[in-house]
Amino acid sequence: MKTNKPFPKNADYVIIGGGISGVSIAWHLAKKGAKNIVLIEQKHLSWGATGRCGAGIRQQWGTEANCLLAKKSIEFFEKAQETLEYDGNVEFKQEGYLIVGTNAEEDAQFKKNVALQNSLDIPARMLSPQEAKEIVPHLNLEGVTSATFCPTDGHLNPFTTTDAFYKAAKREGVDFYTYTTVKDIITEDDAIKAVVTDKGTVETNVVINAAGGFAKQIGEMAGVDIPVHSQNREILVTEPIEKIQGPMVISFSRNIYCQQTPHGAFIMGRGDKRAPGYSMESTHTFLDEMAKTVTKLLPPIGELRVIRQWGGLYNFSPDSQPIISDAKDVKGFYMACGFSGHGFMLAPMTGLLLSEMILGEEPSLPVENLLLSRFEGKDIKDVETSVV
């Protein structure tokens, strides 16, 4: 992204990472009146996990923190096009997520999840396999034992949604420096002093780590140990066809998510047990497993041609819930990471909560279960298991 300004000597806030979390934090901070905000991105906006994600937004979670973050985020997304005064199209589609289960253990977990979701006013419901088929007629029910459906879940285009936040933040005065790499973070007496990049050094008292798959390294630069790890997750897209599927279909036991975007293409992905790391390679193994899984669950999709495949980094936290937090030991260091594959859909609340935290305002949602300090010397409980 072109900027005519030379790299700044100082800033009040430096955000590291030009994915959805970074641009949302930038916009929320600026909207609240904060000035001298600088965002640094090593490549172009949405180069990392945001631009590589499955483009889904859902509220069907197994922990209260994730449910609330997701519900409030969808409320934002419902009006995002207008709120951000975007001249493009964020391609918001609200036709639900259909989650299918294939064993008794999953059925029991679904019941618990739906009860939790309903207690938080998320309109999810349990379905019989037959009812699921009425929503997605090409669903193959062989082996399917139950399903849940939430009609207000859906889709957004990650590129244009990021672009919408970017343009809105830019209008509010945020300065963006893309193709700029952070090399070091200088601290003094346990407080943030400056950020060193390949374009120059910017003095600041506040750094916000929104570096996605690379959040751990950014933490290390500031002397903050963040218990996250990254892992490559692969995904593919097909040629576009006329609309045949409304909701995103996912299954944790079958290891698949698959949706048709408003543009007509099908996007699908799955995870595997590979080692943590930073590779974003595409593999033959993924293609084989993906083809087997999708043709079994959604047979007509087998006739579609794959046109592209890629990988991206999930940044996992120990309980698969986000870390939206300050750092107790380093004054002025904040982070939004560990989203465990769901940072895109939670970004509006990430931006709101972190800007409130930074500006010393009362948080809009309880944040105890989001803080870094929740991992200190405690057993990890309340783990999110609804992850593909």
Place this chain on the structure above:
Amino acid sequence: MKPEDVIICRCSDVTLKDIYDLFEQGYETFEELKRVARVGMGPCQANTCGKMVQWEIAKYFGKPLDEVEFHNMRPFTLGVKLNAIKEASDDEDE
């Protein structure tokens, strides 16, 4: 020909004028253009528009062509049906 009459990405129906407008807004690389205009995201995977966009970037910003980064190449080169991938994989497993 007028820039609005020149189709530069046939898969996603992007004109030369669309590209010029994005240049003016500050989108300078193929990867940035791709993400807001879908240029290069269709079935041909930039095999048609990739070099043309690279050339337009060079001309517009007055850079030598070899200094303009080429688009990111990803599999596939040609579309392949998921059923065909599954069948090939089943054959390997036997």
